[in-house]
Amino acid sequence: MHIAPPAIAGPFVHGGASIARDMRLVMLALLPATLFGLWQFGWPALLLFAITLATVVVTEALCLWLAGRPLRPFLGDGSALLTGWLLALSLPPWAPWWIGVIGGVIAILIAKQVFGGIGQNPFNPAMVARVALLIAFPVEMTSFVAPVPLGSDAAPGLGAALAIFQGGAPIDAYSGATTLGVVRTALDQGETLSGILGTSFAPFSAALGLHGGSLGETSALLLLLGGLGLILTRVIGWQIPAAMLGTLALLATVMHLHDPTHYPDATYHLLGGATMLGAFFIATDPTTSPVTARGRLIFGAGCGLLIYVIRTWAGYPEGVAFAVLLMNACTPVIDHYVRPRIHGRDRRGRALVGAETPEARR
Secondary structure: OOOOOOOOOOOOOOOOOOHHHHHHHHHHHHHHHHHHHHHHHHHHHHHHHHHHHHHHHHHHHHHHHHHOOOHHHHHHOOHHHHHHHHHHHOOOOOOOHHHHHHHHHHHHHHOOHHHOOOOOOOOOHHHHHHHHHHHHOHHHHOOOOOOOOOOOOOOOOHHHHHHHHOOOOOHHHOOOOOHHHHHHHHHHOOOOHHHHHHHHOOHHHHHHOOOOOOOOOOOHHHHHHHHHHHHHOOOOOOHHHHHHHHHHHHHHHHHHHHOOOOOOOHHHHHHOOOHHHHHHHHOOOOOOOOOOHHHHHHHHHHHHHHHHHHHHHOOOOOOHHHHHHHHHHHHHHHHHHOOOOOOOEOOOOOEOOOOOOHHHHO
């Protein structure tokens, strides 16, 4: 007797989510801030962005080839491209070409593929590369430029941009400091906070991004809007950004009330540096952050605490990359002690009273 096969071959339903889809949505959310940064810093920034992305793709392909893995599915998921994208946005916009190349190789080869590839790396690859570059090349990684939008009289043409890109332009011609760096240096020299912020920080300009800084971290407003879009589309959860920004704002407010002449308020910390980029696009990396909602709240709060401590008392004016990497190292500990509850059991793994468990059915 012939029995017809069932119309549905299996009980599984695909929800439509995939790594490639999430990577595309993250890059789409980054696009407005990226385009703004490229317009604001001109041809040198565009060349640096392009060489960084090209480097991570080539490095990923080479690592996959050496490991005997298929190129198309792993390159097509967009994870390497997003890593290079985030790294480029965290670099000084007029950095020479070899900063992007070395950073891209470090991010993919050392911080990702050495650990087994996507989903296996314990630390955020883009931040590993940024910290390594900052330690190895402090001059190039702390040389910033004031905005010189494309089409303006001060903007370098393609020829001048190529000279900057090759490292041929004198650093003193364009070097400067971010708002965080200016404030930190001036406070160390005994100046008052009101006098410093009066000339170097304007909340409205900081929100829009009309100031110097890394390529894609200047516009806090565009990054915030992109991050909210990721939360609404459920690519990321709200816990890490909320805990990180809330903790940072709370600490800044308390210390500012304690001594307003020495500690900037919450607006300064939330709109300055890489706060928004880190909260929505870096700290939320699912591979290097906890799996539970409570764990993500702890992780985000730890990031906010470390950012404030590093910015206020450590040797660097910016602390987002260091904070994220330190909390990446804590992720296994958080996951060990803050575990998801199994259906029918409490958070300690004990069977709930009246719940039907495998033991109860025996």
